[in-house]
Amino acid sequence: xxxxxxxxxxxxxxxxxxxxxxxxxxxxxxxxxxxxxxxxxxxxxxxxxxxxxxxxxxxxxxxxxxxxxxxxxxxxxxxxxxxxxxxxxxxxxxxxxxxxxxxxxxxxxxxxxxxxxxxxxxxxxxxxxxxxxxxxxxxxxxxxxxxxxxxxxxxxxxxxxxxxxxxxxxxxxxxxxxxxxxxxxxxxxxxxxxxxxxxxxxxxxxxxxxxxxxxxxxxxxxxxxxxxxxxxxxxxxxxxxxxxxxxxxxxxxxxxxxxxxxxxxxxxxxxxxxxxxxxxxxxxxxxxxxxxxxxxxxxxxxxxxxxxxxxxxxxxxxxxxxxxxxxxxxxxxxxxxxxxxxxxxxxxxxxxxx
Amino acid sequence: xxxxxxxxxxxxxxxxxxxxxxxxxxxxxxxxxxxxxxxxxxxxxxxxxxxxxxxxxxxxxxxxxxxxxxxxxxxxxxxxxxxxxxxxxxxxxxxxxxxxxxxxxxxxxxxxxxxxxxxxxxxxxxxxxxxxxxxxxxxxxxxxxxxxxxxxxxxxxxxxxxxxxxxxxxxxxxxxxxxxxxxxxxxxxxxxxxxxxxxxxxxxxxxxxxxxxxxxxxxxxxxxxxxxxxxxxxxxxxxxxxxxxxxxxxxxxxxxxxxxxxxxxxxxxxxxxxxxxxxxxxxxxxxxxxxxxxxxxxxxxxxxxxxxxxxxxxxxxxxxxxxxxxxxxxxxxxxxxxxxxxxxxxxxxxxxxxxxxxxxxxxxxxxxxxxxxxxxxxxxxxxxxxxxxxxxxx
Numbered sequence: 001x002x003x004x005x006x007x008x009x010x011x012x013x014x015x016x017x018x019x020x021x022x023x024x025x026x027x028x029x030x031x032x033x034x035x036x037x038x039x040x041x042x043x044x045x046x047x048x049x050x051x052x053x054x055x056x057x058x059x060x061x062x063x064x065x066x067x068x069x070x071x072x073x074x075x076x077x078x079x080x081x082x083x084x085x086x087x088x089x090x091x092x093x094x095x096x097x098x099x100x101x102x103x104x105x106x107x108x109x110x111x112x113x114x115x116x117x118x119x120x121x122x123x124x125x126x127x128x129x130x131x132x133x134x135x136x137x138x139x140x141x142x143x144x145x146x147x148x149x150x151x152x153x154x155x156x157x158x159x160x161x162x163x164x165x166x167x168x169x170x171x172x173x174x175x176x177x178x179x180x181x182x183x184x185x186x187x188x189x190x191x192x193x194x195x196x197x198x199x200x201x202x203x204x205x206x207x208x209x210x211x212x213x214x215x216x217x218x219x220x221x222x223x224x225x226x227x228x229x230x231x232x233x234x235x236x237x238x239x240x241x242x243x244x245x246x247x248x249x250x251x252x253x254x255x256x257x258x259x260x261x262x263x264x265x266x267x268x269x270x271x272x273x274x275x276x277x278x279x280x281x282x283x284x285x286x287x288x289x290x291x292x293x294x295x296x297x298x299x300x301x302x303x304x305x306x307x308x309x310x311x312x313x314x315x316x317x318x319x320x321x322x323x324x325x326x327x328x329x330x331x332x333x334x335x336x337x338x339x340x341x342x343x344x345x346x347x348x349x350x351x352x353x354x
Numbered sequence: 355x356x357x358x359x360x361x362x363x364x365x366x367x368x369x370x371x372x373x374x375x376x377x378x379x380x381x382x383x384x385x386x387x388x389x390x391x392x393x394x395x396x397x398x399x400x401x402x403x404x405x406x407x408x409x410x411x412x413x414x415x416x417x418x419x420x421x422x423x424x425x426x427x428x429x430x431x432x433x434x435x436x437x438x439x440x441x442x443x444x445x446x447x448x449x450x451x452x453x454x455x456x457x458x459x460x461x462x463x464x465x466x467x468x469x470x471x472x473x474x475x476x477x478x479x480x481x482x483x484x485x486x487x488x489x490x491x492x493x494x495x496x497x498x499x500x501x502x503x504x505x506x507x508x509x510x511x512x513x514x515x516x517x518x519x520x521x522x523x524x525x526x527x528x529x530x531x532x533x534x535x536x537x538x539x540x541x542x543x544x545x546x547x548x549x550x551x552x553x554x555x556x557x558x559x560x561x562x563x564x565x566x567x568x569x570x571x572x573x574x575x576x577x578x579x580x581x582x583x584x585x586x587x588x589x590x591x592x593x594x595x596x597x598x599x600x601x602x603x604x605x606x607x608x609x610x611x612x613x614x615x616x617x618x619x620x621x622x623x624x625x626x627x628x629x630x631x632x633x634x635x636x637x638x639x640x641x642x643x644x645x646x647x648x649x650x651x652x653x654x655x656x657x658x659x660x661x662x663x664x665x666x667x668x669x670x671x672x673x674x675x676x677x678x679x680x681x682x683x684x685x686x687x688x689x690x691x692x693x694x695x696x697x698x699x700x701x702x703x704x705x706x707x708x709x710x711x712x713x714x715x716x717x718x719x720x721x722x723x724x725x726x727x728x729x730x731x732x733x734x735x736x737x738x739x740x741x742x743x744x745x746x747x748x
Binding site: 078082084086142143146147150151153154155156157158160161162163164165166167168169171172282286289290293297324325327328331332334335338339342 | 425431502503505506509510512513514516517518520521523524525527528648652655656659660663702703705706707708709710711712713714716717720721
């Protein structure tokens with residue numbers, strides 16, 4: 001078949017083809033393992049154990065859990081309407097700000113009673129999720145829905161516009177400098193120490209809060225009627241409409257879910273980093289978007305995996321190469337992934353990436 | 355204008371549309387507009403803030419038209435245009451400032467440069483040479499950024515270009531840590547300053563007091579980029595780009611060489627970004643890592659989309675409008691009004707208002723201010739065609 005339809009490419013040695021095949025199969029995995037393996041070997045040579053790398057990875061995973069939640073919002077929205085929702089990072093920021101404001105109004109601090117703390121955190125979680133979810137839905141309604149039939153790039157500019165508006169809201173809300181959040185959970189305190197690897201309260205919180213949310217979302221998308229409608233709309237909006245699915249409602253629900261996850265991520269971020277900043281959403285948005293692409297955009301498990309991997313890369317780079325270079329390292333990885341595996345780690349071969 | 359609405363209106367419109375079709379329409383329009391634009395500085399004081407805003411706007415037109423080649427003609431979404439701005443600006447920072455003071459035993463090295471700059475330490479090349487170097491460097495960078503995207507389409511290209519833009523940004527910020535043979539790559543956030551003023555042959559040296567020559571230089575760059583845009587659009591290469599944008603598979607099967615065509619789009623688009631970057635480096639008198647933000651790429655892209663993707667006049671309009679909203683309308687016009695009548699400082703809300711205007715303009719006119727004719731036909735006829743298809747099926 002091949003030989004009949006395509007003339008064999010002349011003059012390419014077999015070794016080159018073999019190397020190419022090898023690279024396209026395993027290149028990405030090799031690239032991903034490069035950093036941990038290199039620094040792990042370095043640790044072994046200097047300290048004789050891997051505790052430093054272990055610490056990096058633990059912090060990376062808990063940071064990555066936050067990125068995973070934000071990345072899920074990107075991937076949900078992209079999967080369904082093929083739009084890079086540039087305002088998503090700002091929705092995450094608003095989630096952080098809502099939690100912070102609630103805690104300050106309630107007067108929560110480290111000295112509050114355990115019951116009060118737990119209640120305050122829960123109320124803040126609900127509030128952040130509701131505010132961010134509704135905000136995301138509102139953005140879709142106002143800026144993206146009128147542009148659904150428009151040229152593909154028009155909603156992108158509208159998204160950027162909304163991102164500016166929300167940044168300005170954040171600036172007016174809490175001012176131009178980063179604000180310290182009361183360290184309600186003693187984020188940095190060591191909870192357990194496994195063979196020199198310390199696991200802090202913050203790490204546990206990030207994982208404990210993220211896992212159920214991700215599981216709930218996966219169950220929602222795979223089990224419920226609305227979830228089925230979401231998958232159908234993602235596959236083919238026209239056909240979904242013909243099958244009696246209310247595409248508008250489905251898209252609204254998608255934005256609501258993405259916004260709620262971003263709100264939860266905002267709360268976890270505020271607790272974990274103990275500082276909030278009106279510009280935090282921009283960086284978080286870029287990183288989470290990278291995570292979504294890394295995992296295979298449109299793929300929920302991929303977004304989580306991508307978030308965790310990016311968290312680890314970031315942490316290793318912060319700790320070993322220097323924080324100033326971290327964005328460059330993360331984006332260099334992104335380029336590598338696009339070169340070796342454009343469809344992402346778990347993504348399927350799509351027309352766009354094919 | 356009102357006369358056209360009279361009995362002769364229809365005939366005039368018909369004549370107008372036939373002229374529009376003629377290839378000289380753009381030429382005539384360009385001549386009129388550029389002449390008008392060239393006369394503007396005589397209406398405002400030579401050192402005024404408004405002329406400063408206009409000069410910046412005109413420099414952005416060059417960038418917008420450059421990006422229009424990549425995004426508008428070839429349909430390759432580029433979110434990392436700041437990379438070319440940065441490389442162009444650093445070209446002038448490296449080769450026309452006292453930054454590399456140790457060159458030539460601290461005696462300085464000047465080539466075709468007169469006046470005080472020649473006596474300073476550091477490398478000082480003539481602006482024309484700088485432009486050439488900037489074009490070469492940015493075109494190379496464009497090809498480099500283009501290479502990994504060759505297999506990709508659509509939004510994936512956007513992501514790779516975004517990543518490259520971010521890498522360049524981080525390198526610019528931390529470039530003072532990269533020292534090659536005693537020479538720092540950039541000066542990080544401190545910036546390279548002062549940068550030599552533009553020194554052209556036969557013309558008096560530019561100063562920061564009289565902005566007119568700067569404005570005219572930027573306008574000359576626009577003229578060049580307009581010429582190249584029109585000639586390319588109507589060339590074999592331009593048609594190849596548009597074919598690529600419309601349908602990559604169909605274009606490839608018609609014999610359009612994909613790799614060459616795409617890389618040429620990246621290189622040409624990048625080169626204009628570099629030219630404008632070199633100009634702005636000298637005009638702003640500093641090359642500072644903080645100038646190169648992701649926001650900038652989006653800003654230029656918004657100019658292209660707002661104007662109308664692929665529409666040359668649209669992009670010119672979009673660039674001027676967005677740039678002036680940012681530098682003139684919000685701070686110089688609306689803010690004094692708000693302060694006087696509402697006793698309220700608008701500058702705190704400026705980028706929120708800017709965002710609001712972006713959303714508003716997109717919702718009201720998603721196809722852009724002056725959509726390209728080809729696109730407009732597609733948009734209207736495409737929808738109609740689909741409707742008939744659905745009806746016949748039903």
